[in-house]
Amino acid sequence: MENKTPVTLKFLAEKLKMSVSTVSKALNNYPTINEYTKKRVQEMARDLRFTPNKSAINLKERKSRIIGIILPNLLDQYFTRSIAGVEQFAMQFGYNVIISQSHDEFEKEKQLADMLLKSRVDGLIIAISKETQDFNHLYQFEHMGIPVVYYARNPSFNLNCHKVLGNNFQGAYLATQFLIQRKHQKIAYLGGPKMINFTHDRFNGYINALKDNGVSFNTELVAYTDFNKENTIKAIQNLFSHPENLPTALVAFKEPILFDAIKYLKSINHPNFSQIECIGFGNNAFISYLDTPPVASVEENPESVGENAIKLLLQLINKEIELDHYQKIMVDCKLVVH
Amino acid sequence: MENKTPVTLKFLAEKLKMSVSTVSKALNNYPTINEYTKKRVQEMARDLRFTPNKSAINLKERKSRIIGIILPNLLDQYFTRSIAGVEQFAMQFGYNVIISQSHDEFEKEKQLADMLLKSRVDGLIIAISKETQDFNHLYQFEHMGIPVVYYARNPSFNLNCHKVLGNNFQGAYLATQFLIQRKHQKIAYLGGPKMINFTHDRFNGYINALKDNGVSFNTELVAYTDFNKENTIKAIQNLFSHPENLPTALVAFKEPILFDAIKYLKSINHPNFSQIECIGFGNNAFISYLDTPPVASVEENPESVGENAIKLLLQLINKEIELDHYQKIMVDCKLVVH
DNA sequence: TTGTACGCGTTATCAG
DNA sequence: CTGATAACGCGTACAA
Numbered sequence: 001m002e003n004k005t006p007v008t009l010k011f012l013a014e015k016l017k018m019s020v021s022t023v024s025k026a027l028n029n030y031p032t033i034n035e036y037t038k039k040r041v042q043e044m045a046r047d048l049r050f051t052p053n054k055s056a057i058n059l060k061e062r063k064s065r066i067i068g069i070i071l072p073n074l075l076d077q078y079f080t081r082s083i084a085g086v087e088q089f090a091m092q093f094g095y096n097v098i099i100s101q102s103h104d105e106f107e108k109e110k111q112l113a114d115m116l117l118k119s120r121v122d123g124l125i126i127a128i129s130k131e132t133q134d135f136n137h138l139y140q141f142e143h144m145g146i147p148v149v150y151y152a153r154n155p156s157f158n159l160n161c162h163k164v165l166g167n168n169f170q171g172a173y174l175a176t177q178f179l180i181q182r183k184h185q186k187i188a189y190l191g192g193p194k195m196i197n198f199t200h201d202r203f204n205g206y207i208n209a210l211k212d213n214g215v216s217f218n219t220e221l222v223a224y225t226d227f228n229k230e231n232t233i234k235a236i237q238n239l240f241s242h243p244e245n246l247p248t249a250l251v252a253f254k255e256p257i258l259f260d261a262i263k264y265l266k267s268i269n270h271p272n273f274s275q276i277e278c279i280g281f282g283n284n285a286f287i288s289y290l291d292t293p294p295v296a297s298v299e300e301n302p303e304s305v306g307e308n309a310i311k312l313l314l315q316l317i318n319k320e321i322e323l324d325h326y327q328k329i330m331v332d333c334k335l336v337v338h
Numbered sequence: 339m340e341n342k343t344p345v346t347l348k349f350l351a352e353k354l355k356m357s358v359s360t361v362s363k364a365l366n367n368y369p370t371i372n373e374y375t376k377k378r379v380q381e382m383a384r385d386l387r388f389t390p391n392k393s394a395i396n397l398k399e400r401k402s403r404i405i406g407i408i409l410p411n412l413l414d415q416y417f418t419r420s421i422a423g424v425e426q427f428a429m430q431f432g433y434n435v436i437i438s439q440s441h442d443e444f445e446k447e448k449q450l451a452d453m454l455l456k457s458r459v460d461g462l463i464i465a466i467s468k469e470t471q472d473f474n475h476l477y478q479f480e481h482m483g484i485p486v487v488y489y490a491r492n493p494s495f496n497l498n499c500h501k502v503l504g505n506n507f508q509g510a511y512l513a514t515q516f517l518i519q520r521k522h523q524k525i526a527y528l529g530g531p532k533m534i535n536f537t538h539d540r541f542n543g544y545i546n547a548l549k550d551n552g553v554s555f556n557t558e559l560v561a562y563t564d565f566n567k568e569n570t571i572k573a574i575q576n577l578f579s580h581p582e583n584l585p586t587a588l589v590a591f592k593e594p595i596l597f598d599a600i601k602y603l604k605s606i607n608h609p610n611f612s613q614i615e616c617i618g619f620g621n622n623a624f625i626s627y628l629d630t631p632p633v634a635s636v637e638e639n640p641e642s643v644g645e646n647a648i649k650l651l652l653q654l655i656n657k658e659i660e661l662d663h664y665q666k667i668m669v670d671c672k673l674v675v676h
Numbered sequence: 677t678t679g680t681a682c683g684c685g686t687t688a689t690c691a692g
Numbered sequence: 693c694t695g696a697t698a699a700c701g702c703g704t705a706c707a708a
Contacts, residue, residue, distance in 0.1 A: 056685035058393035074418040291629040394701035
């Protein structure tokens with residue numbers, strides 16, 4: 001099946017003994033083209049499987065109808081779920097989506113940003129890597145008039161940018177309040193890496209829920225970990241090391257980490273294990289398979305976060321919102337009781 | 339920050355009072371350009387943040403250095419894991435990757451294929467949707483000389499194409515053999531949707547392991563389900579409905595389904611529950627949190643499947659392998675004991 | 677060593 | 693109703 005000559009407009013035109021412009025117009029259903037001519041052209045195009053070259057169109061139109069997404073990790077369900085929200089809306093408005101993962105590395109993120117810039121995406125949605133402190137690779141986009149929406153992960157506080165974020169404060173507040181209503185007074189908080197700045201918001205939600213409900217706060221009930229299992233165990237050991245302040249409940253910043261914690265407590269046969277009630281962020285589908293599941297989960301609605309991000313981005317692309325009129329959208333969490 | 343004039347080669351040339359071609363050559367480090375000129379051009383390009391327009395280059399070079407990936411679902415860890423293998427290798431050879439999900443719908447898959455075709459990807463890696471029977475949308479690629487590698491999911495038997503598949507036969511064989519070695523004689527097989535054709539391979543692996551080890555086969559020990567929990571429960575009820583043929587072990591085609599099965603058996607307090615040993619395909623990371631985990635998992639090495647797919651695709655792109663010299667690569671599974 | 681001219685595939689303008 | 697022509701941004705033979 002030789003294919004020396006790609007099927008282009010010119011090729012069709014030669015076959016049909018017409019001009020390239022007529023062929024183009026016929027295919028695009030211009031009203032000024034004779035019906036019979038249209039038929040001929042369109043049939044020939046179909047038979048020869050003519051496929052318009054998007055690069056040529058992009059070049060001409062000076063836009064690509066492509067949205068770029070950069071996210072840290074496709075193995076994290078939060079992000080894959082968020083994509084669904086983006087995709088659906090983008091498609092609906094005639095945009096395609098390029099998904100790429102930074103693996104939480106700054107260098108990789110920069111590389112991906114450059115590639116998307118060269119591809120002249122019409123907009124970028126990004127959840128920054130945990131290493132990202134410098135934003136030059138992203139400023140470039142705005143410098144070229146390409147809108148960027150930061151989502152899921154909050155960049156440094158004083159950065160002027162468009163953001164769509166989960167309401168971490170409210171999520172942690174809900175969780176803590178729920179546990180208080182279940183008569184817990186010693187509620188521990190297990191936080192995440194401090195450089196991920198939603199850690200603070202969640203902590204504040206926890207603190208405020210305590211305060212608003214008249215439960216006293218105790219630093220012995222707070223510990224931090226990262227995504228490393230051993231560090232989580234250390235943190236848990238810490239939390240449970242004060243006999244006069246033994247936690248009866250636990251709020252954790254992320255579910256898999258919570259699972260590690262539960263597993264550990266169970267493994268050491270913690271005396272009050274069966275009374276301890278836990279809540280984590282995530283609402284992982286696997287919870288239904290656990291024998292000692294968390295009492296509830298903070299559902300972060302990542303699809304909705306993605307949807308809000310793409311909606312905002314499309315408004316920016318269509319200039320319904322000024323590029324430098326920075327928006328901040330918060331998506332509320334929901335408490336799901338198991 | 340106005341940006342009326344996009345920074346193009348022409349723009350740079352005017353600024354520098356040189357010709358466009360000189361600028362182009364300088365940026366591409368042509369040996370025929372004076373060192374001093376190069377310096378000037380490159381500095382100016384950097385200062386003005388010149389970013390080459392990929393559409394223009396694609397048009398000129400008649401290729402995009404982009405690989406398209408279509409897969410059914412980003413929520414399935416098998417597929418997201420497989421992407422890692424593809425990405426790494428593609429990047430290394432200067433290719434970028436466009437990931438898109440068909441949501442296991444034929445129409446969506448067709449739509450995505452068309453868009454990738456228009457984008458003139460240099461190659462396509464696809465795990466077909468479960469609805470895909472017709473392959474015209476994929477033939478188009480080969481018709482235009484663009485190689486396609488089918489991976490993870492096996493298209494209909496008599497389709498001539500390049501394939502990279504998990505060795506499902508071997509995986510099921512390993513699992514069954516392992517259970518036999520642990521003295522099981524009544525090993526049930528829980529298969530998946532019949533239209534997903536690896537179901538047959540796995541069943542054959544099961545059968546052959548039985549035969550090779552002198553264990554008799556019994557149809558009462560075989561049932562099929564899909565991804566619906568209720569159907570799984572029905573299948574399990576079926577398997578355990580013959581008192582004279584009660585399974586003591588179970589091989590399941592996919593882990594989440596196996597978890598449903600285990601959960602059900604536990605919920606009804608099946609008398610010999612604690613003796614039953616199970617193995618499923620997947621090796622899900624959450625297994626470590628289960629109280630009654632499968633005794634082992636069939637690790638399908640999706641990263642390796644992805645890696646083999648991209649390697650093959652690159653060979654096809656580089657014409658190291660003829661487009662119509664169809665290849666079939668099998669990636670072995672590994673048994674992981676928990 | 678640098679510049680000129682052309683073409684990649686498409687669409688839009690304007691003339692016929 | 694149809695066709696010639698220019699332009700989008702870039703790379704490269706060929707000319708100077």
